[in-house]
Amino acid sequence: xxxxxxxxxxxHWAIAGTGIAFVTLALLFIANRRLGISTGFEDVCSxxxxxxxxxxxxxxxxxxxRLPFIGGLVLGGFVSAVLxxxxxxxxxxxxxxxxxxxxxxxxxxxxxxxxxxxxxxxGTRLADGCTSGHGIFGxxxxxxxxxVSTLSFMAAGIVTxxxxxxxxxxx
Amino acid sequence: xxxxxxxxGTVFGFVLSRSGAADYNYIQAMFLFTSFQLYGIIGTAVAxxxxxxxxxxxxxxxxxxxxxxxPLKPQHRGNIAGGILFGIGWSICGMCPGPIFVNIGEGKIYxxxxxxxxxxxxxxxxxxxxxxxxxxxxPRLVVGxxxx
Numbered sequence: 001x002x003x004x005x006x007x008x009x010x011x012h013w014a015i016a017g018t019g020i021a022f023v024t025l026a027l028l029f030i031a032n033r034r035l036g037i038s039t040g041f042e043d044v045c046s047x048x049x050x051x052x053x054x055x056x057x058x059x060x061x062x063x064x065x066r067l068p069f070i071g072g073l074v075l076g077g078f079v080s081a082v083l084x085x086x087x088x089x090x091x092x093x094x095x096x097x098x099x100x101x102x103x104x105x106x107x108x109x110x111x112x113x114x115x116x117x118x119x120x121x122x123g124t125r126l127a128d129g130c131t132s133g134h135g136i137f138g139x140x141x142x143x144x145x146x147x148v149s150t151l152s153f154m155a156a157g158i159v160t161x162x163x164x165x166x167x168x169x170x171x
Numbered sequence: 172x173x174x175x176x177x178x179x180g181t182v183f184g185f186v187l188s189r190s191g192a193a194d195y196n197y198i199q200a201m202f203l204f205t206s207f208q209l210y211g212i213i214g215t216a217v218a219x220x221x222x223x224x225x226x227x228x229x230x231x232x233x234x235x236x237x238x239x240x241x242p243l244k245p246q247h248r249g250n251i252a253g254g255i256l257f258g259i260g261w262s263i264c265g266m267c268p269g270p271i272f273v274n275i276g277e278g279k280i281y282x283x284x285x286x287x288x289x290x291x292x293x294x295x296x297x298x299x300x301x302x303x304x305x306x307x308x309x310p311r312l313v314v315g316x317x318x319x
Contacts, residue, residue, distance in 0.1 A: 016190030017215020053297035072180015077276025080188035117288020119260025126253025156258025161202030
């Protein structure tokens with residue numbers, strides 16, 4: 001199955017997993033940092049929301065590495081699009097399966113994404129991590145809260161997608 | 172150091188972009204059990220990170236000789252409840268937090284709406300933290316001690 005981006009064929013999962021492990025280990029061994037991306041939402045909030053939660057040391061002292069790292073994520077996606085065969089970078093609305101089965105116009109898609117984003121932002125803060133901090137780092141470090149969180153979000157993702165595509169909108 | 176983080180983030184973002192981890196179809200295919208790709212990616216990442224992490228902790232020092240510090244995440248009721256909410260969001264958007272940023276870089280307009288939602292969700296959590304603290308047994312806020 002090709003990617004939505006320029007219909008490129010994805011790299012092999014073993015190569016991708018190795019790349020993720022390399023970055024995770026490099027962050028710790030070179031810079032003494034624990035991989036975690038969703039705390040970056042707090043970093044951004046901490047600039048505009050004068051709330052106690054966002055003045056935590058865990059936020060203030062990690063902005064200096066996490067914000068450039070997140071900037072790199074955006075840049076990595078940009079470079080990937082620019083280097084894509086026959087592609088180059090251009091704004092796109094394509095959403096694959098969603099377009100085929102659910103439809104909705106641009107406004108509906110934005111609303112859908114905003115609602116999903118609310119769940120992601122609130123949920124990752126309540127769980128104290130996401131796929132990177134709990135799923136990759138926490139599991140690799142055999143941390144119990146990470147096993148619990150990862151099982152919870154994998155199960156909820158499976159149930160939600162099965163509900164959306166097998167019950168709500170028939171595939 | 173900021174350049175190092177930017178470079179590592181760029182590699183991470185490129186891998187997420189080209190592997191399917193930042194692709195709506197591949198996320199749905201993972202949850203629909205119609206593709207092994209994402210399970211393979213996460214499984215390989217953990218299978219390599221786990222022994223690597225063990226070795227680094229055993230060695231005990233970073234490349235510059237400082238003691239390795241791995242801050243641990245607290246255990247509380249939010250792990251399950253928050254995990255469930257996040258899983259629902261991951262399914263709706265087809266993106267987890269890293270890929271939200273990657274998709275913005277790729278030029279996917281709708282990812283900006285996902286980011287706006289995520290920031291609003293995180294902001295809401297920060298605003299009601301003290302009110303849900305006891306219900307979820309969340310840790311006390313650590314402010315001004317100079318420690319992460």
